[in-house]
Amino acid sequence: xxxxxxxxxxxxxxxxxMIVILIVVMTMFDIIGPYGLTTIVLIxxxxxxxxxxxxxxxxxxxxxxxxxxxxxxxxxxTALIVTAVPTIFGFIMSLFVGAMLSGIVALIVGIPTLxxxxxxxxxxxxxxxxxxxILIMNFKFTHGPAxxxxxxxxxxxxxxxxxxxxxxxxxxxxxxxxxGRAIIAVRDNEIAAESLGINTTKYKVIAFVLGAxxxxxxxxxxxxxxxxxxxxxxxxxxxxxxxxxxxxxxxGSISGTVVTAIALGILDVILQNFGSLRMVIYAVVLxxxxxxxxxxxxxxxxxxxxxxxxxxxxxxxxxxxxxx
Amino acid sequence: MTKTILKAHELRVEFGGVTAVDKVTIxxxxxxxIGLIGPNGAGKTTLFNLLTGVYKPxxxxxxxxxxxxxxxxNQLSPYKRAQLGIARTFQNIRLFKSRTVIENVLIxxxxxxxxxxxxxxxxxxxxxQNEAQNRQKAMSLLEIFGMTQVxxxxxxxxxxxxxxxxxxxxxxxxxxxxxxLDEPAAGMNPQETAExxxxxxxxxxxxxxTIVLIEHDMKLxxxxxxxxxxxxxxxxxxxxxxxxxxxxxxxxxAYLGEEG
Amino acid sequence: xxxxxxxxxxxxxxxYALLALGYTMVYGIIKLINFAHGDxxxxxxxFGYFFLRVLHLxxxxxxxxxxxICAVLGMLIExxxxxxxxxxxxxxxxxxxxxxxxxxxxGMSYLFGSDKRSFPxxxxxxxxxxxxxxxxxxxxxxxxxxxxxxxxxNIIVKKTKMGRAMRAVSADEEAAIxxxxxxxxxxxxxxxxGSALAAAGGMLIGLYYNNIDPLMGMTPGIxxxxxxxxxxxGIIPGAAxxxxxxGILETMTQAVGLSNYKDAIVYAILIVILLLKPTGILGxxxxxxx
Ligand SMILES: Nc1ncnc2c1ncn2[C@@H]1O[C@H](COP(=O)(O)OP(=O)(O)OP(=O)(O)O)[C@@H](O)[C@H]1O
Ligand SMILES: [Mg+2]
Numbered sequence: 001x002x003x004x005x006x007x008x009x010x011x012x013x014x015x016x017x018m019i020v021i022l023i024v025v026m027t028m029f030d031i032i033g034p035y036g037l038t039t040i041v042l043i044x045x046x047x048x049x050x051x052x053x054x055x056x057x058x059x060x061x062x063x064x065x066x067x068x069x070x071x072x073x074x075x076x077x078t079a080l081i082v083t084a085v086p087t088i089f090g091f092i093m094s095l096f097v098g099a100m101l102s103g104i105v106a107l108i109v110g111i112p113t114l115x116x117x118x119x120x121x122x123x124x125x126x127x128x129x130x131x132x133x134i135l136i137m138n139f140k141f142t143h144g145p146a147x148x149x150x151x152x153x154x155x156x157x158x159x160x161x162x163x164x165x166x167x168x169x170x171x172x173x174x175x176x177x178x179x180g181r182a183i184i185a186v187r188d189n190e191i192a193a194e195s196l197g198i199n200t201t202k203y204k205v206i207a208f209v210l211g212a213x214x215x216x217x218x219x220x221x222x223x224x225x226x227x228x229x230x231x232x233x234x235x236x237x238x239x240x241x242x243x244x245x246x247x248x249x250x251x252g253s254i255s256g257t258v259v260t261a262i263a264l265g266i267l268d269v270i271l272q273n274f275g276s277l278r279m280v281i282y283a284v285v286l287x288x289x290x291x292x293x294x295x296x297x298x299x300x301x302x303x304x305x306x307x308x309x310x311x312x313x314x315x316x317x318x319x320x321x322x323x324x
Numbered sequence: 325m326t327k328t329i330l331k332a333h334e335l336r337v338e339f340g341g342v343t344a345v346d347k348v349t350i351x352x353x354x355x356x357x358i359g360l361i362g363p364n365g366a367g368k369t370t371l372f373n374l375l376t377g378v379y380k381p382x383x384x385x386x387x388x389x390x391x392x393x394x395x396x397x398n399q400l401s402p403y404k405r406a407q408l409g410i411a412r413t414f415q416n417i418r419l420f421k422s423r424t425v426i427e428n429v430l431i432x433x434x435x436x437x438x439x440x441x442x443x444x445x446x447x448x449x450x451x452x453q454n455e456a457q458n459r460q461k462a463m464s465l466l467e468i469f470g471m472t473q474v475x476x477x478x479x480x481x482x483x484x485x486x487x488x489x490x491x492x493x494x495x496x497x498x499x500x501x502x503x504x505l506d507e508p509a510a511g512m513n514p515q516e517t518a519e520x521x522x523x524x525x526x527x528x529x530x531x532x533x534t535i536v537l538i539e540h541d542m543k544l545x546x547x548x549x550x551x552x553x554x555x556x557x558x559x560x561x562x563x564x565x566x567x568x569x570x571x572x573x574x575x576x577x578a579y580l581g582e583e584g
Numbered sequence: 585x586x587x588x589x590x591x592x593x594x595x596x597x598x599x600y601a602l603l604a605l606g607y608t609m610v611y612g613i614i615k616l617i618n619f620a621h622g623d624x625x626x627x628x629x630x631f632g633y634f635f636l637r638v639l640h641l642x643x644x645x646x647x648x649x650x651x652x653i654c655a656v657l658g659m660l661i662e663x664x665x666x667x668x669x670x671x672x673x674x675x676x677x678x679x680x681x682x683x684x685x686x687x688x689x690x691g692m693s694y695l696f697g698s699d700k701r702s703f704p705x706x707x708x709x710x711x712x713x714x715x716x717x718x719x720x721x722x723x724x725x726x727x728x729x730x731x732x733x734x735x736x737x738n739i740i741v742k743k744t745k746m747g748r749a750m751r752a753v754s755a756d757e758e759a760a761i762x763x764x765x766x767x768x769x770x771x772x773x774x775x776x777x778g779s780a781l782a783a784a785g786g787m788l789i790g791l792y793y794n795n796i797d798p799l800m801g802m803t804p805g806i807x808x809x810x811x812x813x814x815x816x817x818g819i820i821p822g823a824a825x826x827x828x829x830x831g832i833l834e835t836m837t838q839a840v841g842l843s844n845y846k847d848a849i850v851y852a853i854l855i856v857i858l859l860l861k862p863t864g865i866l867g868x869x870x871x872x873x874x
Contacts, residue, residue, distance in 0.1 A: 005452075063675075113855065116862050119617060123813045124858055126806070127851030134848040170445050177444030177451070178430070178437045178458075185420050185431040191874055192418035195376060196498050197406035197435030206441075236806060240682060247679045279690035286683035287665050294672030300422065369874070378874050414874065 016165050023157065035269075037157050041225055043265035044160035045218045048167045050245040050257045052214025055171055057243075058252030058300075059180065060207035061187030062114060063122040067215050068238035069129030072136060073105060074098035074216025075223040075234070079148040080141070082224060091154040095220045102216030103209045105132070110208040114201060129239060137231040147230025148223075155225035163221065167214060172254055174210070183207050215242075248289055250296030255303035260296075326353040329502050329534045330410075331394060335374050335384035344370040346558035347384070352502060354389075357528050358536045359549030359566070363578075367558040368538045369415050372504050376412050377402035389501065407435050409501030413491040413508060415538075421480040425471060425490055428479050429462040432497035465493050468530075469523065485512045489520070496527065502534040503527075509541050517541060521548055546570070588717055589839040590832060595723045595792070597831020598730035602785035603808030604815070604823035605737065606778030612754040612818035613774045615674055619681040620661060621782055622805020623688035626798060628654050628783025629703070629790040630692065636704040643706040647729070647787050651780040658779025659772045667768070685805075692798035700797045703790035726788045733784055734824055737777065741820060746773050754818065807850075814854055816864030825865060 023040065026032040032040070049071060056064045077098030082091050113124045136142045174180050183203045185193040194200050223229045245264060249256025267285065271278040334347045345367045352358055360368050373379040375386055377400060387394040388408050397405055420428050437458070443451040466472050469489045474482060479490060488508055495503055505524070509517045521544050528535050539545045545552065546566045554561040554575050562572045569575055603625055610618045628650050635646035665684050669677045710721045741747035749770040752760040761767060789804070790796045811830045815822025830850055837846040863869055 005447075112859055116858055119611075119817065120813060120858055120862060120864075122617075123810060124855050127810070127855050131848045131851050134845060138844050173445045173447060174441060177441065178434050178439050178454075179441045179444060181423070181427060181431050182434045184423065185434075188420040188422055189418045191378065191402075191872070192414065192420065193431070194402040195378075195406055195412050195414075195418075196432040196494065197403050198431070199403050199435075244679060244682070247675050251673070251675065276690075276694050279686055280694055283683045283686035283690060286686065287680050290672075290676050290680040290683065291665070291668050294669055294676035296676075373874050416874075 020158070020161065023161075039265055039269055040157045041155065041160045042222075043261055044157070044164040045222050045225070046242065046245060046265065047164050047258060047261040048221070049215050049218035049242045050249075050261055051167050051171050051254060052211040052218070053242050054246045054249075054252065054254065054257050055175075055207050055214070056211035057246055059175055059187065060183045060204050062204055062208060063118055064125040064208070064211070065122045065236070065239050065243070066125030066127075066129035067211075067242050068234040068236065069125075069132035070102045070106065070212040070215035071219035071222070071238060072129075072132055072229075072231070072234035073102040074219030075229045076136060076142055076148075076219075077101055077216070078220035078223040079151050079229045082152050082154070083148065083150075086152040088154055091152075091224060094224075095217060098216040098220045099213045102212045102219075106209045106212030107205065110205045111201065114204040114208060126236060126239070129234075130236070133231050133234050136234075142231075145231060147228060147232075149228045151223055151227045151229070153224050153227050155221050160221060160225075163217065167217070168254060168258070171210075171214075175254070179203070179206065244286065248286075248293075248296055250298035250300060252300040253296065253298035253302055255301075256296055256298030259298070259303075326356070327389065327392070328352070328394060329354050329356075329389045330375070331387040332371075332375060333385045333387070335371070335386065336382050337370060337374055337379055338382050343558050345374060345381075348555070348558070348560055350553055350560065350563075352534050352536060354534060355528065355532050356534050357524070357548055357550050358534075359545040359552040360536055360538045360555065361540075361542075361545055361552060361569075362555035362561070366555040368555055369506055370558075371555065372412060372506055372536075372538070376410055376504065377405045403435070406498060406500075409499075410504070411495035411498045411500035411502070412504035413488070413495055413506055415506040415510070417484075417487050417491060419479040419487055419490060419494075421478070423479055424476050425479055425482070426459065426462050426466065426475040428490060428494050429465060429497045430458055432494045433458055433461065436499065462497065465496055468526070469493050485516045488512070489523075492523075492527075496531070500533065502536065505535065505537045505539075507538050507540065509539060509544055517544060520544075524548055585716070585839075589835050591717070591719060591723070593832030593835035594828060595726050595831070596835060597828035598727050599785045599789050599792075599827075600804065600808050600811050600831050601824045601827025602730055602733065602781045602788075603804060604811040604827040605734070605820065606782045607809050607812040608815070608817055608820060608823035609750070609774050609778045611812065612820075613750060613771055614666070614670070614677075616666065616677050616681060617809060618778075619678065619805070620684035620688060621778065622801030622803075622808070623685050624654050624658060624779045624801070625782040625786035625789075625804060626692065626796070626801035627657065627688065628786030629796040629800065630696070630786075631783065632787035632790055633701065633703060633796060636706045643791070646706070647784060650787055651783045654783035655776035655780040658775040658782075662772060662775040667771075689798050689802070696798070698798055700795045702795050703793075705791075705794065707791065722791055726792060729784065729788060733781060737781070737820070740777065746770065750774055810850070810854055813864055814857060816867030819864070819866045822864060822866040 023032065027037065049067060053064065053067050056062055078091070078094040081094035081097060084090070085093070109128050113121060116124055137145050182193070182198050183206065185198060186200045186203050190200055245260050246257055249260035271281055274281055328351055330352045332348060332350050334349055335345055336343065336347050337345045348371060360371070362368055370379065374381050386397050388397050388405070388410065390408060397408065420431060423431065439451060439454045463472055463475065466475055469492070471486065471489060471493065474486065479487065482490065492505065492508060508524070509520050512520060524535065524537065525548055527533060537545060537549065549566055551564065552566060552569045553563045554569060556578050561578060562569060562575050564572070603621065606621050607618060610616055610621070631650040631653050632646050635641045635649055636643065661684055665680045666677055669680055707722065707725065712719050741750060749760070749765045750773065752763060752765055753767055753770045757767060807830060808827065811826035812823045813826070814829060815824070815826030833850050833853060834846050837843065837849045842849065857865065861867065
């Protein structure tokens with residue numbers, strides 16, 4: 001690791017730390033109340049799920065409408081395990097089990113279906129998600145349509161914040177590596193990628209499985225935070241909620257996803273004041289944002305501390321001189 | 325007798341009743357530069373697609389040298405064939421448009437890469453080492469084609485001629501045994517074409533590689549090829565040295581004659 | 585017994601088919617999954633409600649009026665929310681369509697409440713018996729109306745100038761422009777026809793189930809989209825086929841006592857069919873030219 005990288009990493013760490021301090025200070029002065037902290041947690045959870053979906057849709061270019069199903073797997077794993085083992089150990093284990101299960105389901109589903117193109121894949125993943133939900137609704141051990149209540153809570157804002165930061169680090173580091181480049185190559189031109197010896201199915205499946213794992217993680221955090229789960233929480237609409245974050249932020253832009261998750265979380269708080277008009281206004285905002293920013297807020301570009309802090313000349317030469 | 329790198333036996337493919345490639349048998353030897361010519365629609369690109377596995381043949385077989393033995397690759401998908409040493413460029417350019425020039429080359433090195441996702445996620449020293457090595461290798465390939473200046477430009481912002489060159493660099497980055505070039509000089513001006521001709525020769529010598537070249541520019545193919553195949557209506561019309569081909573009455577009648 | 589289920593499935597399937605036709609036509613022409621389509625079906629039912637309950641019109645007159653109004657609304661939605669995004673990424677239009685869908689669902693809830701309302705029984709139900717088979721006049725009306733509308737659609741698409749324009753734009757927009765076809769007008773027309781069919785579906789379902797609510801379009805909307813994909817999206821006969829297949833599948837699974845799993849089974853079959861035939865039952869496998 002050279003000096004530039006250390007500097008770069010440190011500046012991101014500073015930014016994360018500054019946000020933590022800001023939240024702490026604002027709670028101390030009662031600018032953020034319990035309701036505000038709830039909002040922060042929910043934003044963090046949506047963010048984790050949305051980054052997972054952006055990996056699938058944005059990076060690997062596979063249109064999935066099935067995110068809710070994978071969130072459901074994580075949520076129910078946590079609900080069941082934490083109810084049985086109501087300790088922090090049980091909670092951590094439940095997140096792990098949920099992520100594993102979700103990853104395995106994604107693997108089994110992904111290998112055959114990721115051959116499908118565009119909207120056909122979308123409808124197949126929607127189908128998988130609905131099948132998962134209907135099974136949950138009919139199984140005895142998941143308590144059917146009523147769901148599970150009084151789940152012990154182990155979730156607070158620092159935990160979710162930490163998890164969200166970790167998610168971003170893992171995904172960004174992966175995207176900026178040979179694996180990530182291969183995933184993007186398959187998105188950009190599948191035939192060319194194959195002609196270069198890239199196993200296209202493998203890289204699509206990697207993105208799909210990792211996306212599903214993150215969805216499960218978000219689901220697990222949510223189950224323990226809200227302290228209840230029911231099949232109704234994981235309908236098609238849940239997938240759409242996450243999809244909207246990804247598209248509004250800019251497909252393929254992690255920074256966009258982060259900013260949009262926060263912005264929509266805040267918008268939701270503001271709209272609470274409008275009572276039953278809330279969803280109508282939200283709908284109008286959605287249409288207007290798309291009409292004016294069809295590429296999403298960030299397009300495909302990323303917010304770069306490196307460019308802001310170190311690249312005063314604004315040229316790109318830095319990157320390749322590193323290789324020499 | 326030189327070693328055979330690739331062999332196709334009576335390859336045939338039909339598209340809805342039209343036979344695009346009809347019982348084509350060809351052979352490519354080690355470190356040989358072969359020209360593949362024929363009028364528009366003769367089936368040249370389709371033959372490349374059959375050899376690289378993009379299309380499945382209706383009948384016939386393809387073999388490639390694998391540890392000094394010819395092994396059949398009919399059942400293998402394109403990416404596995406690429407890993408066995410087949411590389412190509414495309415007639416209609418297929419670059420990774422959203423990526424920079426050097427990233428396009430790095431992507432081609434994925435299959436041979438010994439880096440693990442976990443190293444990337446944890447950013448271990450091994451990861452940086454690996455990346456540095458890969459970049460260095462990519463830069464040295466770009467250097468041959470005089471493209472180091474544009475290494476960090478987005479691929480789709482390059483002029484047409486450079487895009488074609490980048491496709492060649494990218495194919496070379498997979499360290500192939502045999503390289504298929506589909507009209508690499510298309511859309512280039514005479515000077516660019518002349519430079520490219522030299523480069524193709526240079527790669528053949530420097531990397532001891534077998535090259536199969538589709539080209540409509542007769543001057544170019546005749547100058548570089550050691551041997552030629554002439555395709556017409558999906559069939560091999562003639563094969564031989566440039567001299568043989570130029571004097572072959574059937575070729576003159578069917579192909580060269582038509583041109584001029 | 586099995587024939588009875590088949591008949592019931594055909595009735596439900598007819599409504600899915602009417603909706604699926606709109607999905608498939610719009611998809612064929614602008615490659616958009618029009619998520620707001622199910623809500624037009626809901627609006628159709630509400631306009632029907634208004635004409636029947638408030639104005640006490642004849643059912644068929646109410647049907648035609650509701651179809652006409654929804655046709656105009658469909659064109660309006662396309663003009664406002666989709667047309668400006670014609671050359672944007674496809675997913676941007678998709679999100680805009682979701683926005684329209686939320687707007688219609690929540691706007692209707694805001695104006696008229698989210699409770700179910702009973703749909704006027706404009707036509708008195710009579711049951712007919714054929715041996716052990718039972719069929720009501722309402723069911724006959726649904727299936728005949730659906731079939732008549734499909735025949736009309738077929739005539740419009742095959743025989744009229746507008747229909748030919750629709751097919752031309754679907755096949756190749758650039759070429760259609762060169763041929764002097766007014767693409768905007770053709771797309772508007774497609775939305776009008778699709779929306780009219782959806783409105784008809786909504787009214788028929790209102791008559792059949794006797795109640796309507798602002799979210800009634802959500803599930804049938806997704807089902808109809810699935811039907812369109814199953815039949816081969818963009819292919820008009822495929823939508824009708826897919827609609828009927830899904831209707832029949834649903835009633836059949838219910839009949840064998842798996843009603844809790846009926847949607848899961850429909851989706852499972854959809855996935856299997858897509859894996860065997862990645863472009864739907866009537867879809868053509870287009871090989872990318874390399
Ligand atoms: N995927 C496909 N589907 C249907 N027909 C095809 C397909 N690919 C090629 N063909 C047909 O096969 C024939 C040979 O085409 P091909 O592209 O191989 O010719 P070519 O020799 O490369 O010509 P050119 O010099 O113009 O590049 C043509 O008639 C073409 O239309
Ligand atoms: Mg060709």
